[in-house]
Amino acid sequence: MKASKGTIIPEKRKARELAKTAGWTESLQRGAVCMFEDxxxxxxxxxxxxxxxSTDHIAVTVIPALGAKAVSLVNRKTxxxxxxxxxxxxxxxxxxxxxxxxxxxGWDEMFPxxxxxxxxxxxxxGCAIPDHGEVxxxxxxxxxxxSQLRCRVNGVRFPYxxxxxxxxxxxxxxxxxxxxxxxxxxxxxxLWAAHPLFRVREGMRLHVPEELTEIEISHSERRRLGAPxxxxxxxxxxxxxxxxxxxxxxxxxxxxxxxxYFVGKLKQGWARLxxxxxxxxxxxxxPADKVPYLAxxxxxxxxxxxxxxAIEPATATMDDIGLAVRRGExxxxxxxxxxxxxxxxxxx
Numbered sequence: 001m002k003a004s005k006g007t008i009i010p011e012k013r014k015a016r017e018l019a020k021t022a023g024w025t026e027s028l029q030r031g032a033v034c035m036f037e038d039x040x041x042x043x044x045x046x047x048x049x050x051x052x053x054s055t056d057h058i059a060v061t062v063i064p065a066l067g068a069k070a071v072s073l074v075n076r077k078t079x080x081x082x083x084x085x086x087x088x089x090x091x092x093x094x095x096x097x098x099x100x101x102x103x104x105x106g107w108d109e110m111f112p113x114x115x116x117x118x119x120x121x122x123x124x125x126g127c128a129i130p131d132h133g134e135v136x137x138x139x140x141x142x143x144x145x146x147s148q149l150r151c152r153v154n155g156v157r158f159p160y161x162x163x164x165x166x167x168x169x170x171x172x173x174x175x176x177x178x179x180x181x182x183x184x185x186x187x188x189x190x191l192w193a194a195h196p197l198f199r200v201r202e203g204m205r206l207h208v209p210e211e212l213t214e215i216e217i218s219h220s221e222r223r224r225l226g227a228p229x230x231x232x233x234x235x236x237x238x239x240x241x242x243x244x245x246x247x248x249x250x251x252x253x254x255x256x257x258x259x260x261y262f263v264g265k266l267k268q269g270w271a272r273l274x275x276x277x278x279x280x281x282x283x284x285x286x287p288a289d290k291v292p293y294l295a296x297x298x299x300x301x302x303x304x305x306x307x308x309x310a311i312e313p314a315t316a317t318m319d320d321i322g323l324a325v326r327r328g329e330x331x332x333x334x335x336x337x338x339x340x341x342x343x344x345x346x347x348x
Contacts (some may be wrong), residue, residue, distance in 0.1 A: 039168070040144045045071060046090050051142065051149050057172040058347055064142035066090060067135055068151035068164060070107040070196070073174070075280065075347045082282050082347070083107060084197040084308040092137045095156055099132040104304070106197065108136040110312075111162060112155075112190035114319040119158070121325065123186055127157050129321065132195075135162055159183040160333075173346040180340070182333040189330040191316035193295065194343060197308040198273060198282065204249040206296065206309070207272040208234075208262065215246075215260040218295070218319050221302035224256050229318075231263065249309060250300050257302030261317050265292040271311045274348075281348040286313045290341035293317050293329070313343065 040053045045063055052061045054076065061072040071090060073082045085105040092102030099108075112119075116131040130137070140153040152163040161181040169175040182188045215237075217230045224239050225232050232238065235247035250256070269288035274281035295317075297310040315331035316324035324330035333339040 039147055040149050040166075048090060051144065053149060053166060053168065053174075055168050055171045058168065058174055060166065060174055062142075062149060062151070062166060063090065064151055065139045066092060066103075067108055067138060068140035068142065068153070069109070069136065071105065073107070073196075073282075073345070073347070078278070078280060080278070080280060082198055084199045084306075086304075086306060095134070095137050096130045097137055099136070100304070102137065104197075104306070108132070108195045109162075109164070110191070110193040110195050111135045112158065112160075112188075112192070113321040114191060114193060117320055117322055120322040121187075121189060123184075124158060129157070133191075134158070136195075158188065160188060169344055170346075172348070173344050175342060175344050177342045178340065179338055180333050181338050182336060185335045187332050187334050189316075189321060189325050189332045191314065191319070191321045191324055191330060192291075193312045193314035194284075195297075195310055195312060196345075197297075197310050200249045200273070200307065200309045201275070201277070202249055202251045203277065204273060204275045204309075206235075206247045206249070206311075207274060208247075208294065209266065209268040209270065211267060212262040212294070214263040215296075216263050216318065218259040218261060219257070220260075221257040222255060225258055225260065232260070234262065246296075246298070249298070252301045252307040254301035254305060257297075257299040259295060259297045259319070261293060261295045261314070266294055269313070271313070273309065273311060283346045283348060284311055284313060285344040285346070287341055290331075290339070291315055291343075315341070 040051050043050045043052045048063045048065050050061050050063045059074045059076055060070055062070050083106045088103045090103045111133045113129045113133050117129055119127045134156055135153050138153050140151045142151045147167055149166040154161050163179045165177040167175050213234055215232050215234050217225050235245050236243055237246050266288040269286040272283040291313045293314040295312040295314055299306050299308050317329040
């Protein structure tokens with residue numbers, strides 16, 4: 001139905017209201033309707049069709065065919081690219097392939113597990129979950145709806161639909177809303193984790209809520225932090241070579257790579273990576289009641305010779321859904337139910 005002259009159609013009215021609520025500047029509010037219509041533009045990334053969404057402060061590029069992953073997150077004010085790239089061509093070898101055989105770059109979604117393992121509960125008990133889960137290697141459907149980029153995918157070995165919606169909560173904040181739909185008559189336990197690989201340099205800092213003082217080791221190259229399931233203090237950990245401050249990004253020494261989870265459920269859902277040299281930072285916020293765990297992947301060259309760090313909010317622990325279920329640390333979506341959560345990523 002065509003709107004009469006002077007009428008604001010619902011999508012445009014919503015755009016204007018969102019801009020005002022989000023605290024955008026007055027000039028941005030005046031231009032919100034027009035800008036939201038153009039906020040997502042099709043682009044080409046190597047041989048793939050992508051979408052780029054932008055505000056005056058942020059630009060993000062997503063490739064739906066590659067797990068709807070983000071391959072670029074840029075601060076437009078400074079020109080800084082936050083997402084790390086391995087140097088491989090973008091792509092993967094399809095469902096069930098090893099993560100190491102793909103491009104290993106940017107921001108992937110890990111679901112319904114991270115480690116390759118077997119699902120623990122009936123009626124899917126023993127069903128194999130591929131390395132880094134199902135959805136990172138699958139093509140997702142995508143469509144632009146006004147100010148949003150909506151992406152979704154169906155499970156292969158499990159009856160679920162996972163949807164994520166990219167939008168902008170403010171001029172400097174990307175928001176991603178997730179909805180998991182269980183299409184079966186049985187509860188479904190899962191481990192979802194964000195996997196954004198950030199470019200880093202020595203001296204950058206990790207910030208987490210002050211009540212987080214202990215970590216549990218998932219992986220430590222050369223066992224610098226100990227064996228899997230060992231625990232260490234945060235931020236100062238004791239190693240065979242002395243004490244180290246895990247909150248400070250170390251040099252690319254080619255020897256160390258570590259994945260660890262903070263012990264216990266979060267009371268506050270946030271984490272931040274800052275660069276004292278430039279004054280810039282990337283900050284995550286998420287609902288702790290739906291995303292109650294937080295992990296860090298810090299690779300100083302010990303894995304693949306790569307140098308990057310990931311902040312990984314998660315719905316379960318220790319990279320293994322079987323272990324998480326046994327310990328009562330896995331999220332569950334009820335039969336025919338939905339489980340929703342979100343991330344906000346601010347470039348400061």
